[in-house]
Amino acid sequence: MTPAIRHQLHRYTDRLAELNFLLTRADIMADMSQFMKLSREHTEVAAVAGRWARYLQREKDLAAAQEMLDDADMAEMAREEMAAAEAELASLAGELQRMLLPKDPDDARNAFVEIRAGTGGDESALFAGDLARMYTRYAQARGWRVEVMSESPAELGGYKEVVLRIEGDDAYGHLRFESGGHRVQRVPVTETQGRIHTSAATVAVMPEPDETEAITLNPADLRIDTFRASGAGGQHINKTDSAVRVVHLPTGIVAECQDGRSQHANKAKALQVLQARLQDKERSERAAKEAATRKGLIGSGDRSDRIRTYNFPQGRLTDHRINLTLYKLALVMEGDLDDVLDALQSAREAEQMAELEVNA
Secondary structure (H helix, E strand, O other), X not given: OOHHHHHHHHHHHHHHHHHHHHOOOHHHHHOHHHHHHHHHHHHHHHHHHHHHHHHHHHHHHHHHHHHHHHOOOOHHHHHHHHHHHHHHHHHHHHHXXXXXXXXXXXXXXXXXXXXXXXXXXXXXXXXXXXXHHHHHHXXXXXXXXXXXXXXXXXXXXXXXXXXXXXXXXXXXXXXXXXXXXXXXXXXXXXXXXXXXXXXXXXXXXXXXXXOOOOOOOOHHHEEXXXXXXXXXXXXXXXXXXOEEEEEEOOOOEEEEEOOOOOHHXXXXXXXXXXXXXXXXXXXXXXXXXHHHHOOOOOOOOOOOOEEEEEEOOOOEEEEOOOOEEEOOHHXXXXXXXXXXXXXXXXXXXXXXXXHHXXXX
């Protein structure tokens, strides 16, 4: 392990001591926002500091075992201890390097998951509904909260478009690589001759903006329309113009919400989604500039990227970015996404490690 990395790890130990002190101060404990922020940092720093302490201890164990080699009675035991210490040190070094990789500050945020039907007509809308259910099941299995921000149901089921808000620890960090084109191959329920059709839907995953960092919207740049909501909701939703559509005139970006029971609530939700879409546009433009010089393994997250194929006749899921193929499609569609998301995260970490080595 290089001196620079060791120095960086020692700083985690120092920072942990600082955080332990700060979290006992009355003024910090009285400020819930600050207390929660420092508590989250404490969790991350303690994890790194703990592994670093273990690494230093195993270094001492290795040095002690080496000194025992001169004692004939202890030599065999010393060699066993040295082998065990060296193996654990190698494992810890790799783990610590991964923990030091730069993190996107947005990873800890809640996420908006926008799903749109693409080519394929009714079948693509049904597939969009299947994807929404898949992400909802995944979120629920993790104990996260799912809220429908807006939806445009299709006639035969599924959605023309739906936006989910997923609230939970590191929701965006877990789901961020889902952005892109999703393709399905299966026999549609409307197909009478048993032929396999190919349809598509697009997914965009956006971090929920921090209120303190959100883009300031100029009221003059917004057009806000109200209309009568459609779909489920009973008499109330059918008799009032409670649905809200917000158009950002400079960019043409639109957000709407009809899920809430009041115009005020729908306007607030629509503005939230609009903020996320505007920030996502900025992120995409930055990513496109970076991709001009370096195409990442995971891709830019652009909707035009075909990232995954769901082949129902073969029970196969293929993620084209990392050449991952799994024959457990039924489980995946029920929300069992861990194998896919973990593989994508590992690929990203490997990519970051390679970049660090090149720039070292």
